[in-house]
Amino acid sequence: MLKISVITNFRKNLKSEKNINSPLLFFGPENFLIKDTIEKICTLKGVKKKTYFLSEVSLEDIINSASSFSLFEEEIIYVVYEFELLLSNLEKLKQNLNFFKNNLIFVSQEEIISTKLLFSYFKGKDISNYLPKDLLEILKNFEIIYSSKMKKDKLKSLVIQKFLKHSISLEKEALETLLNLVNDLQSLKWETDKLVLYALETNKKIIKKEDVQLLCVGFEFNFWDTINLFLEGNYDKFIEYLEKAYRENMYLSIPMFLGRLKNIIKGKTSYDKMIFSKYPKQVLLLYKYFIDLDINLRKNSNIKSLSQQLLISVLNNIKI
Incomplete structure (x- = not known):
């Protein structure tokens, strides 16, 4: 079952690090709220973050880097932008998700789930049948947060x-x-x-x-x-x-x-x-x-x- 939240509701409920019990996936047009929420999470958990862009480094490079950091540094949140670049190799992503535990935040700069499907989801409808099976299996591992434009x-x-x-x-x-x-x-x-x-x-x-x-x-x-x-x-x-x-x-x-x-x-x-x-x-x-x-x-x-x-x-x- 997918878990999707609107970012404003997610922020209201973000009162303790115990509220974060899975990797996070942000997407949507309001980037400022995404960045601000990530900073809030880091402050809440009292940890530093390391930011990566998948157009510059591969997932394997991030894992290798994370393995090195884990030997010498305290807990770190890994913020990885351009999630959409992994969609062509979802199996590899699935194999490596457990490595990061709950310290992984992905940000997609493209629409992962269409606005039409999001509306259906928030109305209580099951949208599973409308998503590719391999994508659905990956998304089930995340808490998905949609950052919509604020109304005027x-x-x-x-x-x-x-x-x-x-x-x-x-x-x-x-x-x-x-x-x-x-x-x-x-x-x-x-x-x-x-x-x-x-x-x-x-x-x-x-x-x-x-x-x-x-x-x-x-x-x-x-x-x-x-x-x-x-x-x-x-x-x-x-x-x-x-x-x-x-x-x-x-x-x-x-x-x-x-x-x-x-x-x-x-x-x-x-x-x-x-x-x-x-x-x-x-x-x-x-x-x-x-x-x-x-x-x-x-x-x-x-x-x-x-x-x-x-x-x-x-x-x-x-x-x-």
Whole structure:
């Protein structure tokens, strides 16, 4: 009899390593949840993991490597991607499954069981007769976890909760723009992290559609790249990006840059500390540059001309 779980239910029941009593097989379109669940399992069991890709090593190589590790190291979870590459030789897989006991996690990057059959299974129907016999015999050895795409309403709820933790709200249009922009949880995490940081740095309490367009992947201007262009010495491109930022949101772009640079100077994150230790003089001069730019733009809205004039002054103080 097959044992198949939806990943969200599997995670809810994952309270003890005793819940894991067979090798696991993950598949489905939501990779972020798969990776996060594997990390959760390793933490729960208090063990390290070793990751392999079957396009790079054979199952025999993994077993040989595992045999060597077992002599010198503590318990390890073996995470093996590209399970689908074993389907042409299921007999060999069957012979070696016992070697790993319950410390084996396979991840398939292809659909092992069709969505139609999964729906039938979750409705309580027996799908055994619809699977090849040799595949069925192998799958019976695993607890199979299907990582489906989250419904949009659930994603909305997760995003709203994340921002509320920081006392930030999103306008309806901003939320819709964000969810239309990303199509997986990993990207959603990156983009929401970016928006939260931006809001905290600029003391914003409400994220608007324009903020999403200004900051998130998929739109022409990328604020994070602009500072990097300056630090790397690509000044022409820096001016070009700065113009875009100002055109798209003139009232937010300069305070945003100042807030970001202030955090780099303070070493708010390990990344900020690394940047400041590598480019201390450039960061301080760039901070002064944006202060001067902000003051002068109140008198003259020609950002390109002002940017170039101030840049010459800044570059005269940098020995590259």
